[in-house]
Amino acid sequence: MKHKFLNKKIFLPNFGLSSSRKIKFYWLFALSIILTILLVTKDIPVIAHQSYLTEQYYISQQPNNNLDLLQQGKNYYQKGQYTEAAKVWEQVLKSYQDNQEVVSQVQVLNYLALVYKDLGKTQKAQTTIAESINLLKTGKTSDIQSNLLLAQALNTQGTIQLIQGQTETAIDTWKQAAAIYEGAGDKTGKFISQINQAQGLQTLGQYRRAKTLLEELVAELQSQPDSLLKAQGLRSLGVALQTIGDLAQSKTILEKSLAISKQFKSSKDVSAVVFSLGNVAKDLAEYDMAINNYQEAVNLSPEIQGKLSAKLNQLSVVVKLQRWEAVESLILAIDNNLAQLAASRPAIYSRINFAETLMIIEREIQSGKATLKSDTAKIAQLLATAIQQAREIKDFRSEAYALQELGKLYQENSQLVEAKKLTQQAQNIAQEMNAADLLALTATQSGAIAKAQGDIDSAIAAYETAFNNIQSLRGDLVAISTDVQFDFKESIEPIYREYVGLLLEKGDNQKNLKQARQVIEALQIAELDNYFKDACVDNYPVNIDQIDVQAAVIYPIILSDRLEVILSIPNQPLHHYSTKLVKRQVETTLRHLYSYMSRGYIREESFRLSQRVYKWLIAPAEAKLNSNNVKTLVFVLDGLLRNLPMSALHDGDRYLIEKYNIALSPGLQLFPQGLQRKKLDILAAGLTEARQGFSSLPAVTGEIKEVTKEFPAKTLLNQDFTRDKFKKELDSQSFPIVHLATHGQFSSNPQETFLLTWSDRISILDFDRLFQKRRLGILEPVELLVMSACQTAAGDNRATLGLAGLALRSGAKSTIASLWSVNDESTANLMKEFYQQLNNPQLSKAEALRQAQIKIMANPLYQHPYFWASFVLVGNWL
Missing domain, CATH: 3.40.50.1460 (Rossmann fold)
Structure with a gap:
């Protein structure tokens, strides 16, 4: 396929399979991204801590040629060149198998399990780590050596179990690893295993338990003598705290890590922690501080990739602040850095990240807010290169992300046929990988494209896929970090609304109405999860007929082009009605009505607005309410409607409270119990x-x-x-x-x-x-x-x-x-x-x-x- 945006003739045939990106904790901060960014395993490719007993013993036993190959593999891995790393380590493993070197096999199998996991080969990773653990159980190794190797393998196994959705099993596995490390006196190993446990708890939505565990780790680390290992541990902990939204504690911990890193004059560690502090400042909306931190990280980092990551985050902030001169100079600097990088996962992520930010700039140019030169061909070139590099290193997940972003570029330029093809290719990859986060992202885009093409049935099917996958990632997508909180409103919540809007275009189709009601209630719960940064809401679906046969439930939902209402009356089919009004008009009316009611003045104006909202929400349902002898109205309110008292809506003659009992609910999946009439102390x-x-x-x-x-x-x-x-x-x-x-x-x-x-x-x-x-x-x-x-x-x-x-x-x-x-x-x-x-x-x-x-x-x-x-x-x- 030749892409019209490209100045050069770049062809992207048979857009195939995918990999993973580490882009600024974007809205798909889901299971695999948690693993890629946050999970810490006591393995040399992932953590720079090489002073463990197992590693020292292991290295001392190796012939020089194998040591060279192992180091070559580590170099590939650290550069994100996972396919090359896997090839080298597979070669080393074969040598050890031929010589029946059990300890060496175990160590390399641990490495291979990690790299297979990162390549998206989850089943192969699981088999590999299981083989490593089995060798430890049957091989002849000393007790301490065997135990430490087993703990290392268990940490790796936990990361793989988490990918497979076996979160509770993963937590138990990490607990086993922590116990083994503690018995061996390896405090670092125990610490790493406990950080993993905290991340697992957060994945389950158990924010409070995760926070308690992290607080215990803080106390334990403080008592240890200063070292680079302690600094790196504190940095990992600071990033974990940032991820669960505890920004104040994250900042405190990162500052302690910074002080120790400076004490030991490690520019690489100082750069890394300053970069993390920049991310915290960004989350706190302290944008000038974030920019300064990122610039300091650029100045200190000894590696091109480190400099590039800081510049990319810096670019996202200056774009947000619309500082266009700084944007231009940063774009030039990023171009220069990218040109120096070989194909690797970090390089691919950087290209996708860069393209994504350039697309934001392009929207600002089109709206007249930015005075920069439009260059969609540059964005397409970046993504085309990212796709090609992902194929070169067989990084399937990042290929899917790059395809999806390129599809978005075509979509935004109204080239829907090309957009649909690219997005479908990305979605196929996500399906093949069984990657719920990718499926949610790509299916949403497929739905939006189908809707733009007028294919409503296909759009509904695509949004259903997106919705189901978001629900499966409930604890991850809507509850984790402040970035996710912000993007919940911008990126996740609209999926629910678009899906409901499409379902209700089909009239009073009962199947669609029931699904729309389910989606509305799911949105209510998701907003509460997001509010708490904790998937803490236990929900129990309850039929209204089982609660109160004289109560009707009214579900209004504010869409971009209309206000929709679903009416649920016991023993009756669902009904819906709508008012054609753009969201801005609806919200302006609601704000004015709230202002007049809450301040007690301009009675005539408040009556007029109150009657208008009454006509939207109640008037079309009055006949059904009366004929069914409804006594109580239960409102599951949306958006700004939540700030208004439904009791004060007026029909021109009486307030609503004069006609009905009124209650609010976050959804009938919650609070089903009635008042127990007994001694009411x-x-x-x-x-x-x-x-x-x-x-x-x-x-x-x-x-x-x-x-x-x-x-x-x-x-x-x-x-x-x-x-x-x-x-x-x-x-x-x-x-x-x-x-x-x-x-x-x-x-x-x-x-x-x-x-x-x-x-x-x-x-x-x-x-x-x-x-x-x-x-x-x-x-x-x-x-x-x-x-x-x-x-x-x-x-x-x-x-x-x-x-x-x-x-x-x-x-x-x-x-x-x-x-x-x-x-x-x-x-x-x-x-x-x-x-x-x-x-x-x-x-x-x-x-x-x-x-x-x-x-x-x-x-x-x-x-x-x-x-x-x-x-x-x-x-x-x-």
């Missing part, structure tokens, strides 16, 4: 006095007094309300209701989501620990958590994720909280009325809140939605 805590810069809440005294009238209660007020005392009371007995009358904030940043106490703050992670006995089943879970003076962060489009986050971390079945800063007195009155209603066993939680809101609304002083609509019920409404 309350733990009530609050602040009345001004604390930590927050104003006083004088009405809280009366609020807590009224709340505790209705039920047996334990009260913590002002000085008695501290985090420690609150935890002590929570741990003392089961409290079905926990009522917190204090300042707090819900934010899209978990670090800025908190509740105020007398002397400190309770964060989302604190909630996890405070309610631990309930999560473990030692105490009964909280039936109802009420937070009566909190608010969503102003102007934060995803702030209500913090509200849902606190509910999830507490394990509460239902949560009541406010969407904006509420009036102190009206809130006290509303809470008094709510608990009086809740004391009626005939009323559900949603009905109790509804009656309280209607009662407050009847007061002429509090008619405006500002006073009563802020409070929403999240979770189970029964």
Whole structure:
């Protein structure tokens, strides 16, 4: 195939198989990339630590010619020339097999297993490492020598098991390796095995366990004497902490690594750690610092590839900042570096990375934001070379990435036939490799191309493939690093929306509607995973008919060109309706409505906007709701709709709360349980006095007094309300209701989501620990958590994720909280009325809140939605 973008006649026949790229932790930070970048194995090709007992013994036993070949293989491996490394090591292995040198065979088999893994030959890697372990069990080696070789082989085996999706098995394997290293007194080996365990835990989405383990490793490393080995270990740990989003701790650890590296005057190590610090600064949006760090890494690195990696990251930052003069000079410098590199995996990754950044620049040129010269031929040339080099070294995964990027280039230039061919070739490679991350990426691109060609059925099929593979990578794609968090909004979330949009183009096709509902709920869970950087949400699919036969669920979803709504009524087919409006118009209306409601003014304008949103979400469903005797509306809200109280939508005559009970849910896969009507003891805590810069809440005294009238209660007020005392009371007995009358904030940043106490703050992670006995089943879970003076962060489009986050971390079945800063007195009155209603066993939680809101609304002083609509019920409404 001749590519029109190329100035030279470059042909790319039969685009074949693929390999892996290490591009700036891009949105496909999935299983194989975790392995390529982060997993540390105690093997010489991967780690520069060569002072192990096994390595010393092994080297001392080798004839010079084999030593030369082994070193040649290592040189190839370190340059990313894996095919050449494999050939050399296979030759050495044959020599050792002929001479029946067991120890030497074991070591080379370990090397070969790693290189086969990197070449995408997972099954061959598994067989090879199994052969190594079997030799150790049957061969004649000394105990200490055998144990250390076994530990090394187990570390390698763990990486291969992780690739195959056997994460828990991999963690167990690494635990075995760590135990062997500890028994042999090899602290470095143990440390490496434990870092691997932490990465495995993160792959499972067990962020908290991973973080605890990494914190233990930090403490252990601090006690060791300074050495380059310690510096390298700290750097590995710093990168791991960055990956799981703990940027502050990552920066601290990397700075310690830097100080030790400077102490030992190792320019290579200093360059590497400064590069990592640049990545942390970039994640923290400290862009000038990131640029300076990358430049220092360029100056210090003794290797062309090291300089190139730093320049590429530097280029991505200056492009983001639109510093076009710096962009031009960096492009020239990168071109010069690339010209000096032979075909290797790092060189291929660099070309793809460079091409990707140049494509971003090209978009800026087309939009008029950049004044640089357009050069799509240069981008195509880079990718064509990357494909050819990948074939030369038989690096299948990186070939697929290069093909996919070249397909994207054609797609963006409206050459859809060529784009489709290239993307399909990349997808075929991903399929052959069973690489879920590549399949998600390439299938998404195939779907977008098919949609542009008007082939909706093919587009749906492609997006289904992408969706299924993203779901299989749940813990990896949506939960890991801050880069992934950013790219979740930019790259992953749109896949869900595009897929739903295509499914709903087919009218009321029940199969498509059911799938669309599943995708919407999956998006809700993915957003929560992404919010926590932790795939922590346990989901249990529940049919609404099994929860409440008089409740209907409304799923609005904001698409680029329309607002779609799916309606689910028990014992009825799913129904959907849409409003043709571009996303910008929808979001402008929602922002204005929120502003008018939350500030209590321009009543006429708020009525007008409220009625408009009512017509979008409710009016088309009214007849079905009435004919099915629906009493409760449960909203699974999307985007900015989450910041609005559905209770305040208006039909021109009445508010929605005057007609229906209302609840919010992150999806019916969560919170299926109802309120257990038994003795409802309350733990009530609050602040009345001004604390930590927050104003006083004088009405809280009366609020807590009224709340505790209705039920047996334990009260913590002002000085008695501290985090420690609150935890002590929570741990003392089961409290079905926990009522917190204090300042707090819900934010899209978990670090800025908190509740105020007398002397400190309770964060989302604190909630996890405070309610631990309930999560473990030692105490009964909280039936109802009420937070009566909190608010969503102003102007934060995803702030209500913090509200849902606190509910999830507490394990509460239902949560009541406010969407904006509420009036102190009206809130006290509303809470008094709510608990009086809740004391009626005939009323559900949603009905109790509804009656309280209607009662407050009847007061002429509090008619405006500002006073009563802020409070929403999240979770189970029964």
